[in-house]
Amino acid sequence: MSDQALQQTLLQRAREFDLQALAEIYDLFSPALYRYAVRLLNDPDLAEECVTETFSRFLRALKSNSGPRRHLRAYLYRVAHNWITDHYRATQPASVSLEEIEDVALDHHDPSPLQVVIGKLASERIRAAIMSLTPDQRQVIVLKYYEGMTNDEVAAAIDKPVGAVKALQQRALAALRRVLHVQSDPAGVLDELRVETGSA
Amino acid sequence: MSYELRRAQRDLLGKAKRRTSRDRMTEQSLGELLDSLYHTPPRNAEAAARGRATFLAEAAAMRDELARRPKRGMLGWLSELVKRCLGMGRLDGEPSASPLDAPLRRVSASLVPGLVATFASMTIVVVAQNSLPNQTLYPVKLWSEDIQLSLTIEPENRLALLIEFINCRVMELNALHQRGESPSPEFILRLEAQINEALQLLNAKSGPDAFDIAAVRALEQLRATITDPPPIVVPTPPARLSAPLSLTPMVVLTRAPVNTVLIHSVSVTASPEQTPTTVATVTPSADTTSALPSSALTPVSLIPVATSVTADGDPVTTTSRTTEDAIRTVGDPVDLGASTPTAVAVTIPVLPTVVVMPQPTAVPPTPTPVHVVPTPQPTAVPPTPTPVHVVPTPQPTVAPLTPTPVHVVPTPQPTVAPLTPTPVHVVPTPQPTAVPPTPTPVHVVPTPQPTAMPPTPTPVYVVPTPQPTAVPPTPTPKPTAVPPTPTPKPTAVPPTPTPQPQPTPLVPIPIPVVPTTVKPAPPLLPVEPIAPPALPINTPVAPTLPILPTVMNPIPAPIFSLEHPEVTATPLPDESVRATAPPTLGPMPDQTQQQGEPSGDK
Incomplete structure (x- = not known):
């Protein structure tokens, strides 16, 4: 079945x-x-x-x-x-306290609290970028990238044709690039975060 | 040159390669960023089990609740439909069935309440059209009429609408009368305001036709009736007439396809259940126009229809008709018989005579002997050699029931008489004065003048036939000058032997008959026709006749009261008798002052 x-x-x-x-x-x-x-x-x-x-x-x-x-x-x-x-x-937007950062660092056995902060802020930024997508785009991204569905399965799940799923995916990725200012390498995001946090 | 070109191409290719690789890397870096969210902390098994148990418990509770719920009825399905339309049946997270679902839900959420409210309002307005003045929905009816009037600007349409509303008011009056209720002053004011406005529109017309003239008369008569009801005279009812009489006035102003129509009917029934409505439609046809004098055209359109009551309670309708005129009796069609093309303008005073004939319909002429009672005024009766066209009233029962002699009006047309069965005008009057029976047909119908009027608390407003204003008595030729014609004898019937003393004198009402050129037609009446003395056929005799068809007999407004089962007959004023003066559309004497009156409660 x-x-x-x-x-x-x-x-x-x-x-x-x-x-x-x-x-x-x-x-x-x-x-x-x-x-x-x-x-x-x-x-x-x-x-x-x-x-x-x-x-x-x-x-x-x-x-x-x-x-x-x-x-x-x-x-x-x-x-x-x-x-x-x-x-x-x-x-309200989530705020990260120093204690939480230390706890997360201890939980993940990460010796560098800075890396914990950077990683948490990066995750929050990606979450915010995903949440800024339209419902259809978000669902396509989540079902395809996180649930591992194919285009056909996503199309069946959201009751749209495969072409519409592809278009939604392309627009979603473009929107994420625009929001995240993705550079040629993922380190750019970290560099940008370092500049924003003043820790560079 | 070629070197630079090759260099530019190489640069472009290099840029394209770099862009492609950058996009590829961007895609890859974006994937890496998204992968940062891929790994999630493991789910707490205890929390998951707790959530599962909560979910199943809630499901079991809902299943039990649904099992106890009764089956959904019509209202349930209706509410579900409304919920669906309003989008209340969907949960927050339910995906739309189609991309248009959400917009449609928003539109329906705003449209459905409006549609429901509109449907309910229209239903109320439709139901209110059958309401009566003292009922709850009657203001809705008036409100809808006001809206219709306010939205109608064209004078012709507005006039038609006003006449329709006036007819509606008259029918409401009749309904109130039948229910033993009296109209409120606001009702009268509103009716009067509508009449005034209709009269204004009629008088404002540039080229009034016969319909307009007739309508003006009818409306003025109605206004006079509702504003200043005439005195009520209630004669002693016949012994056999025990059922209370009810009056059904109805003014129907319709425009016939050909020319003009004025319909006026008053019906009297012996019981409230029997309310025949007689509608007479008169349309001057071409041959009528050619045969009749010009002045006789307009009044022809006004034909009163009198309906009296027999002793058995059957309504008897007496009407008059012209050539090719259609006289219809709504609800009780009257068989007019074979009609001959004869233009006959006859005005019959609508008299609330009680008992005339035991036959329900008096239209078709019958060869039965007619009780002909000459009026006390012999001057108005031109001797006519034509056979008498009498409504079938030969019953001997009439005599004991009606103390007044029956006046039968034959057509004064010698030549036309055998050809056209002119309507018989039989007006039984409670006249005590016994008139010696005359073998010659009487042209004047004496109107009853009942003097004794019992107190009538609820006068009924009846629209009488258009009132001839200031019409001198018809200059009929002297009876002495005309030799009596040997009419069929059976028509002469002695008056009823039971005359009742009436102090008021009789007012003879001339019934004019318009002679017209008539094509030969088989005589409808079995009465032996009398050859015309000197007038050849197809010769209009109208100019020679003293009484022309234009005569509009005054029809007194009959007033009846349910509280008093007695039949009342309104007195007929002497000056109301009108001769051949053509009606004019000029302002009526009391019209100018009524135009300035407030428009009632509109």
Whole structure:
């Protein structure tokens, strides 16, 4: 059974509130959703909360006879994405304290706190760049680069043709380059960060 | 030169190679940047299990709730549809089915409430059209009429709209009367304002036609009726007429396809359930125009239709018609029989006579003997050799029921008479004065003058036929000058033996008959036709006739009250009798002062 057929079957059973099917759905999609949320939130607790809220909204949608019609995975990613977007809107930009930097450095056994700061700031900047994309572009980037889907799978997940997926991917990469000022080498980002932080 | 060119090409190729490699490196560096987010910390197994348990518990609770929920009815589906349209059925994260879904949701969120409100408003307005003045939705009806009027600027359309509204008001009056309710002063003011505006529009027309003239008369008559109702005279009702009478006035002003139409009908029924509405449509046709004098054209368009009540409670309609005129009785079609092309302008006073004939329809002439009662004024009766066209009223039951003699008006047309079954005008009057029966057909119908008027709390506003203003009595030829014609004898019937004392004198109402050139047609009446003495066929006799078809008989406004089952007959003023004066569209005597009045509650 293909992935799409499996999703259709699970969705059909889930509409009848088959607990077994719902449990299978949770086991099948919650790890990927957690990784997706962690990448964008950089917080395991918030990511877990995001996953819980995503599946709760999915249940309410089934109860009101709405919810996904065909692509269950795309639906769950979209719900999680909306939750993360709302979270970013509601909270202030994350700030990095020195204690946190030291803890992270100790956890990662990194002797250089500067590298910890640089790495954390770089991750935040990339997250911010990804969050600045449109929902479709973000989903294409996340599903293709982080979930390892092919263009066909992404197209099926977001219910768009393959050509549209390629176009979305190209526009997303261009937007990321424009936001991140990507130079010919990735060290440019670090150099830029060093200049911004005054540690050069 | 070639060296420089080769050098430029080499530079361009080098730039392109460098750009390609840079893009490749950029793509690679971007991938490396994105890979920095690839590695995520491992998920806490305990938190994951806790989240899974929470999810399944919530799912089980929802399943139980759905199992207890009753099946969705029509309202449930409707609310679900509205939710769907408003986008409330979707969750925040549900992907759109199509790229247009989100815009459509936004549009529907703004359109659906408006559409629902519009549909509800239209429903209320439509339902309110059947409301009566004392009902809740009646203001909505008036409001919708005001909006229609305010949106209508063209005078012709506005006039048509006003006439429609006036007709509606009259029907509402009748409905109120049948329900035993009286209209409010605001209602009367509004009706009066609409009449005034309609009269203004009619008078403002440059070339008024017969329809306009007739409409002006009818509207003025209606205005006079609602503003200054005539005194109510209620004669003693016949013994057999126990059911309360109801009056159904109806003014229908419609424009016929050919020329003009004025319809005026008053129907009296013995029971409130029986409310026949008689609509008479008169259209001066070409042959009528050629046959009639010019002055006789306009009043021809005004034809009153009198409907009286028989003793059995059946409504009897007496009407008049002209050549090729269509007289229709709404709800109770009257068979006019074979009509001959004869232009006959007859005005029948709409008298609230109680009992005339036991037959429901009086239109088709019947060869039955007619009770002909000459009016006390012999001057107005020209002897006509034509057979008498009488509404079938030969029943002997009439006599005991109606104390007044039945006046039958034959057509004064000697030549036309055998050809055209002129409508019979039978006006039973509660006249106590016993008129000796005359074998000759009487041309004047005496109007009843009931004197005793019981208190009527709720006068009914009835639109009488256009009132002939300041019309001298028709100069009819002396009866003595005309030799009596040997008319069919069965028509002469002695008056009813039970005359009731009435102090008021009788007011004879001349019924003019317009002679016209008539093509030979089979006589409709079985009554033996009388050969014309000297007038050849196809010769208009109108100029010689003292009473021309243009005569518009005054029709007193009958007033009836449900509280008083007695039949009331309005007195007919003497000066109201009009001869052959053609109607004019000039301002009426009381019109100038009414135009300045406020427009009511509009």
